[in-house]
Amino acid sequence: MIRTVLGDVPAAHLGRCDYHEHLFQVSPLLPGDELDDETASGAEAAALRAAGVDAMVEATPTGLGRHPAGVARISAATGLHVVHTTGAHRTEHYGGGHWLTGCPEAELVRRFTTDVRHGLPAVDARDRGPTAIGPGGTPVRAGLVKAGVGYWRIDAFERRVLAAAAATAATTGVAVMVHLEHGSAAHEVLAALAADGLPAHRVVLAHADRNLDPGLHAELAAAGAYLGYDGVARHREAPDSAILGCLERVAADGGADRVLLGGDVARRTRYRAYGGLPGLDYLPSRFLPRVRDRLGEELLHRLLVENPARVLTLNPLSAA
Template sequence: MIRTVLGDVPAAGFGPADYHEHLFQVSPLLTGDELDDETASGEEALSLVTAGISAMVEATPTGLGRNPAAVARISRATGLQVVHVTGAHREEHYPAGHWLRDADDLTARFTADVTEGLPAEDSPARGPVATGPDGEPVRAGMVKAGVGYWRISPFEQRVLAAVGETAAATGVPVMVHLEYCSAAFEVLELLAAQGVPAHRVVLAHVDRNLDPGLHAELAAVGAYLGFDGMARHREAPDSAILDDLEQLVTAGHTPRILLGGDVARRGRYRAYGGLPGLDYLPRRFLPRLTRRVGEDAVGEMLRHNPARLLTLS
């Protein structure tokens, strides 16, 4: 079973899935790019469904403007299956004095988000649990951590430990935000020490460092590779991401690849007045990828791989 915001669903009926998006997000690092409008975010979610993606991970963790009740309403209205994360992001998203920096109950907090339900509003005391359209609690189905560029700060180490403990206790998988795919093996080692093997972890943003050799090494130890940098042409052209993916497929690493958009900005969502929109992945990128590696490989990346990772263990 996979834990969505509308309840647990059979893995066989999940997907095609975009493994990394945000319907709501507010961070001091993204001033002016807040995702905080339920109607607009719902329109973007519908565009994803219309373009052929029927499932996604809402990757906004604790304290960054997440709105699980609204996500559940959007899921019901659009038919988009959504897995919501708990956990915490890298340190820079939480300014000095933020209550989460000093919280000493991270494991208990993240575990409760999975087992009892996500809070309706993030606060030091957690508060009431968010409920969906049917009055049922909206529970997290994945736990997230984040680290800096070649740095795992003391706060991030505490988060990783709590994330590992939560995943080991509840059976949910782990997503880790990496800066330019740095410290990937170090993160996997820390999680393994908490009882979380690499095959329960997706490393987000591996394509911010387009090194197919490094990616093959990470795939060989069992980690999932999160490709989500499409349409960021100032950083790398889509063609370079396609080249990397084609080399990984040719080398036999298709079962470790996940695809997402991580559009994540008001200025990049059409419903908020920006471009290219949440559906860039299915409309623009997937046709090119299919021509490169074939429908079977793309289907594995969109259906089998996310369903395997997101299934509760």
């Protein structure tokens, strides 16, 4: 089963999944790019659904303006399966003195585990407060735990979050998504999580394609980790053709079963419903046809359907 904001669904029902997007997000690192309007975010989700995507991961973790009840309403209105994250981002997203960055590891474990088992808080605060309730009257629960690290850095807070994410994954069965800044420190993250008892096949390395190194990606895939390709439409950093070329080489080296595709559009100025471009549907409308033409329908099905269903399926590593 896969845990969505509207309840658990069989993995076979997930469909074509965009593994990394945001419907709500507010961060001091992104002034002016707040995603905080339920109507506008709902319109973007509807556009993604209309473009042929059946499911998405809402990748906004604790303390960054997430709105679980709003996400659940959007899911119900659009028919889009949504898997919500718990966990925490890299340190810079919280600014100085944020309550979350001072939490000890044990408290982070309790908070993340509660989000998965019992429901996300309606509003993130030091004192947990009421649980978010979906349109059907049931708690909105997380189905994935997130961590984040800096550029070639894992600071003390980020290390505690990695350890807490591993513990949460072991007992609840969710996978762990890790934000890699510019694709750095991938092997180091896997080593840290392995030291905490989490095998690589339960880890998604987000932004792997911000470092377009097919040899490195083949190594990471061979180790069992999932590679998050979510850099399309960022043409200042790399053209879509470079991402497609790297993907083709990784697939040729046997890594196709370990790649996930997403958009991570994640900015008010990039959502059409907020007045920006290119919109949440860029991935299915503009990039996926190129993947199909270059690599074939069978491989595209693996990337969009089989791989995300496998990694998002609840798989507890312990009975605790």
